Amino acid sequence: MQETFQKFMKEAGISPAEKHLLIGLSGGIDSVVLAHLTYTCGFQFAIAHCNFSLRGKESNDDEKFIEKIAKGWKIPFHSVRFNTIEFAKSKKISVQMAARELRYNWFEEIREQNDYDFILTAHHKNDNLETILLNLTRGTGIDGISGIPKKTKNMLRPLLEFTRTEIETYAKTNKLKFREDSSNSEVKYARNLIRKKVIPVLRQLNPSVENTMQENIRHFQQMATLKKEWVEQNFKNLGLNFDTEENQIPIAKLQRAPNIELLMHEIFSRFEFNSPQIDDIQHLLDAETGKKISNDQFTVLRNRNFLIVNRNSGVKFQPIFINDFPFESPILSCNILPAKDFIPRKTDEGFYFDYDLLPGKITVRTWKSGDRFYPSGMKGSKKLSDFFVGLKLNAFQKEKVLVLESGGEIVWIIGLRSDKRFRTSAQTKRILSVTYHGQSV
Secondary structure, X not given: OHHHHHHHHHHOOOOOOOOEEEEEOOOOHHHHHHHHHHHHOOOEEEEEEEEOOOOOHHXXXXXXXXXXXXXXXXXXXXXXXXXXXXXXXXXXXXXXXXXXXXXXXXXXXXXXXXXXXXEEOOOOXXXXXXXXXXXXXXXXXXHHHOOOOOEOOOEEOHHHHOOHHHHHHHHHHOOOOOOOOHHHHXXXXXXXXXXXXXXXXXXXXXXXXXXXXXXXXXXXXHHHHHHHHHHHHHHHHOOOOOOOOEEEEEHHXXXXXXXXXXXXXXXXXXXXXXXXXXXXXXXXHHOOOOOEEEOOOEEEEEEOOEEEEEEOOOOOOOOEEEOOOOEEOOOEEEEEEEOOOOOOOOOOOOEEEEHXXXXXXXXXXXXXXXXXXXXXXXXXXXXXHHHHHHHOOOHHHHHOOEEXXXXXXXXXXXXXXXXXXXXXXXXXXXXXEEEEOOOOO
C-alpha cells in the first residue's frame, strides 16, 4: 500500500519536503490508516478532528484518542466541538448533511489559517461504490455516478486506490489501534443500509464489485468530461453569464440546441431550480409574454422571444420624502435654483422643472397601477402601464421604475420621460434641478 500511496502523491504533485498537509481524522480505521501511511512515508502534516457531540462520552473519547496520536507523532493537532443537532435544526437539514457541512467548512478554515496546501480525507473504493448506489437510488445524472474525485482544488483522497479489505489488512499488519463508531452499525442511515444489506448481495454476483465499479467510474468520468465541454459550449452560444444579475436566453436558439431537456436542466439548476420547476420552465417556451416561475433566489420570465432570468432582490423600495433643499441621497439629489441666468451644463445628467408649477410636496416612489401622466413630446395623458408597453419594458424592468411625484401628480418617470406640465419656460422663476444617481431602466 505504501508504494501505491506514494505513487498517488507523486502524480498529484505532492512531495514530502515541499507540501504541508491537513488530514481529517475521525479515529476510525480508514482515517487512522491514512494518517499512518502519510506519517511513515515522511510527509509533513497536521491532524484535524471534529467532535460532533452526537455520541456523548464516545465522541469525547474519540477526540482524546486522536490527540494522543498527534502527541505521539509530535505533529500539530486541531480540534473543534459542534452542536450538530442544533445546526441541523437551524438549517432544516439532516444530521448527516449538517455534520458534512460543518466538517468541510471547518477543514477549509483551518487550511487557510495555517497555510496548509491540501486537505486529505480517507474515502476509499467502498465509499465510492456506496455513493454511486445512493445517488442512483435518489436519482442522478452522469455526474452523480462519476464517483468521488481523487483530487479537487484543495482536497486529496489517496485511499480511493484501495478497498476496505485492503485497509483492514494494512491496519492488522501494522497493529494499528482505531476507534469503532457505534453509529456505523445502525441501518436506519441510508449509507449504512447500502453497506450492510445491498453491497453483500452485489458481491455475491461479483466478488470484485468494488474494483469493477472503479473501472466503471473511470469511464463515467470521461463521459462527464465530454458532457461538461458540451454544456460549456452551449452556455457560450446562448450568451450565459451566471455571475450577472440578469441573463437573457434567446428562445429560438435554445430550441435549436440538441438534447434541450438536458441543456435546460444544466442551465436552470445553476439558478437553484429543482427538476419539477425546470419542467415548468420548459413550458414557458410555448407560453405567452409575462408568464414567470420563481424560486427563493431567481425568477424566470417569458418575455417575447427570450427567457429572462433575474436575481430576486428581496428588498422593497421605501419612498423618499423631500422636504428640505438642497437634498442628497445615495440615489437622488435635488436643489432649487434661481431661473435668472441659469444655463444647464451639458455634463448635467439631471432634469429641470418649474418649481412653482409643482402642486405639493415631492416624493420618490415606485410606480403603481393607475398612475397617469402627460408625457413630454406626446399628446394628452397616458397611463404608465400603456407607456411601458410602448417602450417594450419587461416585467423586471417595470419593477425597477421609480417616479418623482408632487402633490399626487407625476413629475418625472425617472430616467424615462418627464411630464410636460412642469417643464421650464421663459416665465420660470425657480428651477427644481433633479439628478438621479441610480441605474436607469
